[in-house]
Amino acid sequence: MTRLPLIAVCCILIKGCTSNLCNTFTVLPNTQTRSIYNTADHTPVNPICDDKLIPGWYAFEYSASIPTSCPQTFSCGTLLPVWMNGSHPSATEGPVTRKMCVNAGFDTSCCSSKFDIGVKNCGTFMIYYLNPTPGCPIAYCSDYKDSRSTTGVTLTTAGTTLSTSALTKPSLTTTQPTNATKPSAAKPHWITFGP
Numbered sequence: 001m002t003r004l005p006l007i008a009v010c011c012i013l014i015k016g017c018t019s020n021l022c023n024t025f026t027v028l029p030n031t032q033t034r035s036i037y038n039t040a041d042h043t044p045v046n047p048i049c050d051d052k053l054i055p056g057w058y059a060f061e062y063s064a065s066i067p068t069s070c071p072q073t074f075s076c077g078t079l080l081p082v083w084m085n086g087s088h089p090s091a092t093e094g095p096v097t098r099k100m101c102v103n104a105g106f107d108t109s110c111c112s113s114k115f116d117i118g119v120k121n122c123g124t125f126m127i128y129y130l131n132p133t134p135g136c137p138i139a140y141c142s143d144y145k146d147s148r149s150t151t152g153v154t155l156t157t158a159g160t161t162l163s164t165s166a167l168t169k170p171s172l173t174t175t176q177p178t179n180a181t182k183p184s185a186a187k188p189h190w191i192t193f194g195p
Contacts, residue, residue, distance in 0.1 A: 021057055021095065021120050021122070021127060022120065022122035022123075022127060024057065025056070025057040025058055025059050025127045026056055026057065026058050026059075027058070027059055027060070027061060028058040028059065028060055028128075028130070028140065028142075030048055030077060031060045031061040031062055031064050031142050031144050032061075032142075032144055032146070033048060033076075033077035034048060034060075034076050034077055034078075034139060034140065034141055034142040034144070035064075035075075035076065035077075035141070035142050035143070035144040035145065035146075036067050036071040036075055036076060036081070036083075036141050036142070036143060037075075037144075037145055037146070038075060038076060038077055039072060039074060039075040040074045040075070041074065042074065043074065043079050043137070044074070044077055044078065044079070044137075047077065047078045047079050047136075047137035047139070048076070048077040048078045048137070048139035049078070049133070049136035049137050049138065049139060050082075050130070050132060050133040050138065050139045050140055051132050051133050051134070051135055051136045051138065052132060053130055053131065053132045053133070054132075055129070055130065055131045055132070056129065056130070057118075057120075057127050057128065057129050057130075058127065058128050058129075058130050059122075059125055059126065059127045059128070060125075060126075060142045060144065061144075062144055063124055063125045064142040064143055064144035065088060065125075065126045065142070065143055066082075066083065066084045066100075066119075066126070066128060066140060066141060066142065066143070067083045067084065067141050067142070067143045068083065068084050068085075068086065068087060068088065069083065070083055070101070070103055070110035070111075071083055071103060071141050072103070073103055073104070073105035075141070076139055076140075076141035076142070077139065078137045078138060078139035079137040079138075080102050080103060080104050080105075080135075080137060080138040080139075081102075081103050081138075081139065081141045082100050082101065082102050082103075082133060082138060082139060082140045082141060083100070083101055083103065083110075083141055084098050084099070084100055084101075084117075084119070085098070085099045085100070085101045085111060085114075086098040086099055088119060088121060088126055089119055089120065089121045090121060091121045091122075091123050093121065094120070095118045095119065095120040095129070096118070096119050096120075097116050097117070097118060097119075098116070098117055098118075098119050099114055099115075099116060100114065100115050100116065100117050100140075101113070101114055102114075102133070102134070102138055113134055115131070115134065117129055117130055117131070128140075
């Protein structure tokens with residue numbers, strides 16, 4: 001009989017070692033489509049469904065987080081949006097449990113269905129231990145916001161602001177740098193990891 005080391009058993013019981021959680025997560029796709037600002041007056045053509053989501057730790061692109069106020073139905077690229085009924089933890093707290101709510105549009109509390117998730121503050125971004133949603137079309141929302149002005153698009157990504165007015169035209173040369181490397185698959189380029 002093989003015995004697991006005590007540390008491995010503890011890590012399994014708390015769904016991951018807390019010291020490594022901020023380095024081992026999956027990026028939840030469609031951050032922009034999941035935005036609370038992405039609204040429609042009818043069901044989206046291809047609504048996002050998280051009922052087949054693999055349980056695990058997830059983060060959003062652009063340092064977005066799950067909203068803590070009720071989004072309207074038909075927002076977040078789905079029919080029934082999911083939001084967090086509680087606050088995000090501070091960076092000094094370990095992983096915490098928070099209540100998630102589904103806005104089905106008929107409950108005045110904006111919380112027709114409730115379930116728990118794990119949340120950890122990684123300094124410049126949040127990670128969430130997510131399970132599949134209770135059905136479809138139900139999906140987790142993001143608070144991603146695309147700030148537009150008359151001078152162009154401004155995106156805030158992991159603490160860096162990019163503006164179209166600051167971008168230059170790409171060069172038409174076909175010469176590649178001699179020391180070009182592929183982006184790392186382990187850490188997506190849009191997420192900055194703190195010390």
